Amino acid sequence: MQLDIVVAFFLLGAVATLSRASFEVPKAIYRGCTLFLLLAIGIKGGMAFTAYPLGVLIPQALIIIAFGLILPFIAFPILYKIGGWTREDAASTAAHYGSVSVATYAVSVAVLEAQGITYEAYFPLFVALLEIPAILAGLFIAKPKIFMSKAFPKALHEMFFNEGVLLLIGGLIIGAWGGERTERLMPFFGDLFHGVLALFLLELGRQAATRINDIKRQGPFLASFSIAMPLLAASLGYVLATYVLNLSAGGVFLLMVLASSASYIAVPAAMRSALPEANNALAITASLAITFPFNVLVAIPLYLSLTQLGS
Incomplete structure (x- = not known):
């Protein structure tokens, strides 16, 4: 198993x-890299989006949404019963692990493209769809009555208009609408993708390393969960992609990666709005400082080897 070159920057x-x-990447550059990657992923997916019939896309999209709803209900009892966390902390962290990391997805796409492995081009749609149901599931687990509270409309706005969903869906629409005209953008959004991703990972490596002390304070349970839950979710993703969705080897790999990843951008924003009593630092430490490094250093090469053996 060989690590992709962009991981070296992390x-x-x-x-x-x-x-x-x-050392620190300026915040403006980091923000610019984030916007670039979200749009680049969306536009590239949108360009090939129209090649697939809605009869294929809609059933798969509904299955992916259901998958995103189920994952938090798997993570919650582990955190609540075994870890002994409060209901709010466990529900918030479970929502993070039902959602996805766009950075992890970007690394996995870079790996596939570097090796010339094809995959279903509509996967950016799955990335956007998996942001929302996990938040709803987490809020329901924490406080079922929250959907009737004053905090819910603000959380709802965060779900549908957060940076990740907005730019991914926007990029998909622009790419699909532009068609061949979008090729004029690809010298920027296509050729520069790996370089921008490398710079983005450089800053993520710094951010992850700053949370080492947080990991030590939380003890072995947090580290164990942050590795075991992604592996469990990836296993479910493999079964879903292989036996239900019938995806290509590249698609199976990508769904395993998405299932294995955890959000540290979109979900924290929604949880802060609707569930302020939850300790979101626990979830961010787990997702950014443990799960993300584990995925890019260990899981992505492992999943790729497994899918190649099975194909």
Whole structure:
């Protein structure tokens, strides 16, 4: 199993921070990289979107939404019963692990493209769809009556108009509507993708390394959950992709990666609005400082090897 070259930039950011080097990617550049990656993923998916009939897309989309709803209900009892967390903390973290990490998805796409492995081009739609149901499930687990409260409309707005969903869906629409005209954008959104991803991962490596002390304070349960839950979810994703959705080997790999990833951008924003009493630092530490490094360093090469063996 060989790591993709872009992962080296994540390691560089982590090592530089752990070595106490004076280093930080400017916030404006990091924000720009985030916007670029979201739009690039959406536009590329949208360009090929019209090649697939709605009779294929709609049933698969509904299955993916159901999958996103189920995952938090699997994670919650582990955190609540075994970990002994409060209901709010367990529900919030479960929602993070039912959602997805766009950065993890971007790394997995870079890996596939570097090896010339094809996949279903509409996967950015799945990325956007998996952001929303996990938040709804997490809020329902924490407080079923919250859907009738004053906090819910604000959370609802965060779900549908957060940066990730808005730009991914917007990119999909622009790519599908533009068709061949969108090719004029690809020298920017296509050729620069890997370079921007490398810079983005450099900063994520720094951010992950700054949470080492948080991991030590939380103890072995947090680390165990942050690795075991992604592996369990990826296994379910493999079964779903292979035996229900009948995806290609590249598609099976991508769904395993999406199932294995955890949000640290969209879900925290929604949870802060609707569930302020939850300790979101627990979820962010788990998803960003443990699950994300585990995925890019270990799980992605592992999943790719498994899907290649099975194809």
